[in-house]
Amino acid sequence: MIHHEIPDELSGAIFDLDDTLLDNKQGGPAGHSLHERSQLQALRLVGEKYDIPELTHVSAEESLDAFLTAPDHTHESAIWNLFIQLGLTSSKAIDFANTILAEAVEAKELLHEKILFDEGDEIPGAIDFARRLADHYDLWGRTSMASTAVRKNANIFIEKKEAHDLFPHQRVFTNETVRFKKPHPEVYDRAFA
Secondary structure, three states: OOOOOOOOOOOOEEEOOEOOOEOOOOOOHHHOOHHHHHHHHHHHHHHHHOOOHHHHOOOHHHHHHHHHHOOOOOHHHHHHHHHHHHOHHHHOOHHHHHHHHHHHHHHHHHHHHHHHHHHOOEOOOHHHHHHHHHHHOOOOOOEEEEOOOOHHHHHHHHHHOOOOOOOOHHHEEOHHHOOOOOOOOHHHHHHHO
């Protein structure tokens, strides 16, 4: 039997967004996560626009590997890492690669926003757990969200789940509010402060 000690008091609580509050692995076609689906669609659109077949045939596994092995856990870094893995940066001028990167990131964010509006939901019971935790330990005013997701995605989730009481604007820390992205701890340090 595993014994877990329950603390008598907590000073606060910090929650991540993806895969902690937001169920990013909801499935969809071929079991792809919400992020994989929007990123693959964006890469196909950009690949078709610029006639780059390598981008139109990226697999979910290649996309996920590029994210996991990127220096920062952001989609900009993941897409650039994918360009390197596919050999596109050596075959295209850097300015052109940067243009494609910017377009792919923009397309991904627009597509992801729609997917979140339409299908984004919480990990079952996550918001209820956060509210019960806040009630039990009197943490109202001391809960934060720390994520390197873009602010718009966090706002969509908070609005859909009516969770402004848990995560008011000033206690939501996202990609835009930190200099260093995960795995660097800055976003958690800011939320802790």
